[in-house]
Amino acid sequence: MDRRTFNRNMAVIGTAAALSPFGIARAQAQKLKVGVILPRSGYLGFIGQSCQKGADLALEVIKEMLGVDIELMNADFESNVDTARTRAERLIQEGANVLVGPFDSGAAAAIAQVAEQRGVPFVINIAAAPQITEQGYKFVFRNFQTAGDIVRNGLDLIGELFQATNTVPRTAVYMHVNDTFGQAMTKGISAMLPSRTQLPFKVVDTISYDPAAKDLTVEVSKAKSANADFLLLVCRLNDAIILRREMVKQRWQPMGIVSPGSPGMYEEQYFKTLGKLSEYSISNVPWYNPKAKLTQVVEKAFKKHNPKDNLVFHGLNAGFTFEAILIAADAFKRAKSTDPKTLADAIRQTNITEKMTLGAPIKFNAKGQVEGIGSACVQNLNLLPTVVLPKDAATAKPVFPVPGYKKA
């Protein structure tokens, strides 16, 4: 079934559900209806579409893995929080047994309130704002690291990176994008870095820049003049590209660019746009284990759905979206029911050991948060994001300090 017919079928099912009053469909507990709510248009569009790829392949992989049938109800919240809320209500009214989404912390918080109110479990695929699972919700679950976790893991991996490469950088200049995510990360870094005695470096300058920046000349000039050994960077995608290019234009070559946990430098666009310049950038991020058995299965399904794409470029987005649906399906299998309350109870009992992403088995704590999700040190090697640390998941060795982009 290709995407088009799939969508058409979805639509038929959707209208049928809309026409049948009071959602009688709910009585037949054969299929789990998963409402997938993502920002496929608007300013988050490109990430939403990347996440969607993980949802699209879930149907058949889960059927094969668990032998249960699920049905996806896709909704686009248009990167708008009002729409996120009404779409969530709509999905629940149409009979969604569980909600999955939405990448964005603001939208996650809005949907969480609807889910909680309606007593429908909501599994967050990606959203790092720690507050979401601190609000005392009973139906909200998150299989993603909070900003604090990301920083902790990211800093630990920086230590490992230096150890593995026998380097001792003394200074870093820290640049970060000044948005929701960048701010949360910066808080984490300033809280944790001083106590990390195993990290040999000092931050000599901190430069925050506008997420909508189209020109980072000043920022890079400033960073360059700090004369630091390496660049510690919390970025998004477009700014990362502008920044990397600007570094070359200004002929600034630090020992390397290391992100303690942010999107941007492992994304396909970064490679496509920068080509050779994308090489060697390092991101310490929640990632999937390229050696895990489930990864192979997902990779195969991914290729089938997206013959032109490579999973590695959608790894984080698609991986966590897929896992969120897997969590719902797994609970459904154990609960043998689509009743939301029973499902929520089952999700609380989740213990998925065979997973795709790195880290401890998926188990929710009392707050609905999975602890012990692992990060990987992902370095761009041969134009592919490559896991270089931790060692047991690594497929290559880290390179640091990185060679200059042009050997003049």
Next chain:
Amino acid sequence: MPALDLVANVVVSGILTGLVYGLMALGLSVIFGVVRVVNFAHGEMMTLAMYAATVLFAAFKLDPFLAMLPVAAAFFVFGYALQAGFINPFITRPEHSQFMLLVAVAIILVNAMLMIFGPDARNVQVDYQLDSYELGPILIDKGRLFAAAAAVIAASGLFAFFRYTLTGKAIRACADNYLGARVVGLHVKHLYALTFGLGAVCVAIAGCAMVLLVDVTPPLGPAYTLLAFVIVIVGGLGSMGGALLGGVLIGVSEALAGLFIAPSAKSMFSFGLLILVLLLRPQGLLGRRA
């Protein structure tokens, strides 16, 4: 206190970028000066021009500077049609009505671009893009320099057109005195459409130049619209020299604010400057009092 060469570097690149911004804003200014309509879809049109440049580059390996010609021609037609077909009936309507019309155009443009080009950023890769000239301690980025040069040439061309050609003079007559222009038998609606077309040409050239500096995504537009507003108000809405001056001023002041204060807060200074200029000299630095 930052080193002097750092300041110099930052100021030079601020001036160069400012000139490109200025050309974009010039389009807005010309349109407002004559047609008296604020083009709220300005940034979106610029985004469209940037996409056009990337498409021509991807298809024919056409350098963005060469792409300026076909893109400008296409934009002239587009601008002319937009004015003749949609905006002309609105010139006598209240401002909020014009605003809504152009907001609708902007919404359609942004999302049509999303549908056609997808959400990923696009760019061009030319070999001089990453090169820079070294002038003592100052590094001048080649792409930026060429872009600024193109902006200056295009702006001069437009100046010359308005000053020396008959049509240019006729358009200025319309701007100065709408009724009078009609009385002497000028075809005002045609001239308006022509003006909008010329404004679109500025946007097209600025967009082709800009694509060397910035990757293009569909939601890029509103930020450029706002930027263009700031520039033309500071320079003088309707004043041609003011637009370029405003561009350079904003480019340099943002650069300096970024250097001395917080980079993330630099556009706050632009808006602060805008508010100040509006209050103290609402006609803008080079504008004439209406």
Next chain:
Amino acid sequence: MKRSPVLLAVLAALLVLLPLLVGNYALSVATLILYFAYTGQAWNVMMGFAGQLSLGHAVYVGVGAYAAGSLFFHYGIGPWAGVCLAIALCVALGLVIGFLAFRFRISGVYFALLTIAFAEFTRIGFDHLDWTGGPGGMFLRVAQRDTWDLANFRGPPLMYYYAMLALAAGAFALCAWLLRSRAGYYWQAIREDEEAAQALGINTFRWKLLAVAISAAMTAVAGVFFAFYYNNLFPEQIFHISRSIEIILGPVIGGVGTLFGPVLGATVLTLLSDGITEALAAVGWEIPGIKQVFYGVVLLAVVMFLPNGIWPALARRLRL
């Protein structure tokens, strides 16, 4: 004008009984409609009545939301005190903007751009204000959501629906009264011809400021509602220019300067938006962006062919 009161009574009864008739989804959409009807009504006081075009109304929503939100977040003080603070701050802000603009004789497009500048200035300012969470956002505690806790404005969606209904009805009544008051006549005089109004001895400066103050105060209340409905605030979201545009769309489409315009406009646009989404899902067109293109085309058609908005045309048809 005989049919109007009847229509109004029917509409009111329908809205009060609506939760009995429809499901949760429709209720959330209805809440949104009422929200935009309310903010549209507030904007209309300034533009529709007094002729001052504001394109930066998000600033009042944002400042109002952050004022009440901060009180609750930092000190646990409920929204009743918060709403007072929000109104005070927004009125002060509106008066500052209005004072500067009108004192320096800024009008028309220039005034509109000034309001945008203030909104953007404030947005970036809040991005750098640590006390309100900066760009990291402010998350209000969501304790219980089942019983109506009016003191803290905490409760089920039904409570928010009725709260918004009350606000929208209140705004409607207030505007109806304003239109027939002395202020209303002065405003309309200023809107039609400011110089003539001045020549008649109207202190246009003062009356324009009054319109700004009332509009800002009303919008501030919407901000407080927003804060306690969504429970999280981000400067990028709440101050963004697209939020200002959303506020304006309803009244312009419905009919600027009319009482029913903002209500009708908000209803039409919100239903249109959800309707297009549903229709596209039904035909299976899932191309991101296509929905907004349709939406834009409808907007374009309405402003092209109904220059005064839908309500005046409809009212003529219905002979209201």
